[in-house]
Structure formats: C-alpha cells, structure tokens
Amino acid sequence: MRSARQIVRVCAFLALAAHACTGGGGGGDASTQLPDAGGELVREPTLDAADPDSADGTGDGSPAGDLGPAARPRGKVVLISIDGCRPDALFQAPAKNILALAARGSFSWQAQTINPSITLPSHSSMLSGYPPEVHGMLWNDWRPGYIPVPTVFSAAQAAGLRTVMVVGKEELQQLAIPGTVDTYVFAPGADENVVDNALVEVQRGFDLMFVHLPMVDYQGHLNNWMSDVQLQQVAETDRHVGRILNAISPDTTVIITADHGGHGYIHWSDLPEDYTIPWIAAGPGIRVGHQITQPVRTLDTAATVAHILDVRLRSDTIGRHVQEAFTK
Numbered sequence: 001m002r003s004a005r006q007i008v009r010v011c012a013f014l015a016l017a018a019h020a021c022t023g024g025g026g027g028g029d030a031s032t033q034l035p036d037a038g039g040e041l042v043r044e045p046t047l048d049a050a051d052p053d054s055a056d057g058t059g060d061g062s063p064a065g066d067l068g069p070a071a072r073p074r075g076k077v078v079l080i081s082i083d084g085c086r087p088d089a090l091f092q093a094p095a096k097n098i099l100a101l102a103a104r105g106s107f108s109w110q111a112q113t114i115n116p117s118i119t120l121p122s123h124s125s126m127l128s129g130y131p132p133e134v135h136g137m138l139w140n141d142w143r144p145g146y147i148p149v150p151t152v153f154s155a156a157q158a159a160g161l162r163t164v165m166v167v168g169k170e171e172l173q174q175l176a177i178p179g180t181v182d183t184y185v186f187a188p189g190a191d192e193n194v195v196d197n198a199l200v201e202v203q204r205g206f207d208l209m210f211v212h213l214p215m216v217d218y219q220g221h222l223n224n225w226m227s228d229v230q231l232q233q234v235a236e237t238d239r240h241v242g243r244i245l246n247a248i249s250p251d252t253t254v255i256i257t258a259d260h261g262g263h264g265y266i267h268w269s270d271l272p273e274d275y276t277i278p279w280i281a282a283g284p285g286i287r288v289g290h291q292i293t294q295p296v297r298t299l300d301t302a303a304t305v306a307h308i309l310d311v312r313l314r315s316d317t318i319g320r321h322v323q324e325a326f327t328k
C-alpha cells in the first residue's frame with residue numbers, strides 16, 4: 001500500500017496535471033487556487049518532529065505555556081460521512097458499532113440534507129455551513145478550483161489546529177482549500193483503504209479529521225438502496241468505522257452522518273428517503289443515550305464541529321451547532 005504522503009503527492013500531481021490540461025477554466029482565478037502541494041508537504045516534517053502538543057496528546061497546536069486563545073483544552077473531532085447511508089439501513093444491516101456509538105451519544109434519525117441531495121453539494125454544506133445557493137457547488141465531479149466560501153477546516157487551520165481529510169471520492173478535493181488542510185488523502189477503491197489511511201493519520205495526530213466512506217453509495221447505485229448487497233456493505237463499512245473508534249483517544253468526539261440517503265438506484269428525487277440522514281455525536285460533553293428532538297440539518301454539522309473545537313465560523317453561516325446534543 002502506498003503511504004498517505006505518497007498519495008498526497010500523487011493527488012497533487014494529478015490536480016496540477018488536470019489543471020494544465022484544462023487551462024484552469026471553470027475554477028475562477030485558478031492561478032491562486034491550485035493545490036498548494038508544497039505548502040502541505042512542507043508543514044509535515046515540523047509536525048513529525050516532536051510537536052509538544054502532539055506528544056502529550058492535547059494537540060491544540062499551541063506551544064507549551066502559551067496562554068493565548070488556543071491554550072485552553074480543546075476537543076478533537078473525527079467527522080465520518082458514510083456516503084448514501086440511510087438511517088434505517090443502520091438498523092437493518094445492522095451497523096453494530098455505529099449503533100453502539102449512538103447509544104453512548106446523541107443521535108437523530110431524522111436529520112435532513114440539502115437540496116440537491118447529491119454528494120459534492122451536500123458535503124460542501126456539511127463542511128461549510130452554507131447552503132448551495134451561497135457556496136454554489138452544484139456539480140458532482142472533480143473540477144479545478146475550490147469551494148468559494150470558508151469551511152470549518154479554514155477556521156480550524158486559522159486557530160493553529162492540525163487538520164486532515166481522507167476521502168474516497170476525488171471530487172471532494174474541491175473542499176480542501178489550499179492552506180486549510182494539513183494532510184489531504186484521496187484513497188480510492190474501498191472503505192477499507194480509506195480507513196487504512198485514516199488510521200495512519202490517527203497515529204500521526206490530528207485535531208480535526210474528516211473521513212469519507214464511499215462504498216454504501218456505490219452499492220446503492222449498483223444494487224438498489226436497502227438491497228441485501230447494500231445492507232451487507234453497511235455492515236462491512238460499520239466494521240471499518242469500528243477500527244477508527246477503537247484507535248482514537250477518549251478525548252475525541254465522533255460525529256457520524258451522511259450526505260444523502262437513496263431509494264431504488266438513485267438519491268436525487270424529492271422523496272424523504274433521499275433527504276433523511278443519520279446524525280450521531282458521541283464524546284466528551286455530549287449527552288449520553290439522547291435522541292435529539294430539535295431539527296438537525298447537514299448545514300449544522302460544520303457549526304457543531306466548530307463548537308467542539310472552539311473555533312469560529314464566519315457570522316454569515318446558516319448552520320448552527322446542535323445545541324441539544326451537548327450537556328451544557
């Protein structure tokens with residue numbers, strides 16, 4: 001298996017090559033939007049070399065003794081998006097690790113994604129807190145350029161936190177705005193490969209990690225949503241989620257959600273099966289065994305992550321943190 005760093009290099013190369021082939025059209029001022037591969041990779045040796053915060057596990061990015069805003073203990077967050085996962089699929093599979101996580105956290109089985117209920121638009125809202133009419137990410141393939149609004153990764157990076165994205169679909173690179181993600185890994189092929197790479201990053205240390213698992217969506221498109229094959233995939237994906245849950249430290253909050261559901265072979269109709277997604281949070285400061293009654297939108301995920309990390313999104317974001325999930 002290639003190392004995460006090799007994959008980052010390959011992805012950066014492919015992004016640059018694709019940019020060269022297309023002339024950079026369609027992505028705005030592409031000269032300023034090219035992946036800053038050098039920037040990402042230059043940062044890594046510093047992080048590899050005895051970051052005092054990484055060593056002691058606090059990982060708040062501040063030097064020891066710094067009494068600035070980053071000095072107070074912050075939580076860490078792993079945000080896991082299971083592409084195309086309906087809430088009822090978790091029960092029918094069953095997804096034992098994910099349901100056990102919900103039992104020790106707060107959860108909604110009625111959370112709603114945005115319109116259109118499609119992968120890139122939805123993840124754009126999930127990670128930024130802005131609706132599609134603001135972020136404008138209405139396509140679903142890889143194109144040169146990046147989301148034109150800040151994401152929660154922008155806020156985390158500005159606060160000096162270590163940020164990681166490990167994704168299974170290449171179009172999500174458009175959410176890794178240069179200078180906001182310390183390590184970006186595109187891990188194609190299977191959820192197992194994504195999680196293998198995520199576990200490398202768990203070992204290296206992080207404050208915010210986004211993990212995107214594509215296979216439930218692929219099996220829905222190939223075999224029908226809620227088919228035996230797709231439900232078997234949900235169980236398989238759940239086993240890989242369990243590997244992450246076993247590897248992370250107790251001070252990490254886990255949020256598990258999805259970008260959309262699905263029915264038949266698609267997920268872009270106006271049926272509730274396409275819009276309704278699971279939303280689970282568990283970790284320090286999260287209520288235990290609590291079914292959330294307030295409406296939860298995928299727009300609220302970025303604000304919830306920002307709340308846990310104690311970083312600030314721009315005031316014009318629409319999403320709000322899911323207050324009911326917290327003990328105070």
Ligand SMILES: [Zn+2]
Nearest residue numbers: 083084119259
């Ligand atoms: Zn999707």
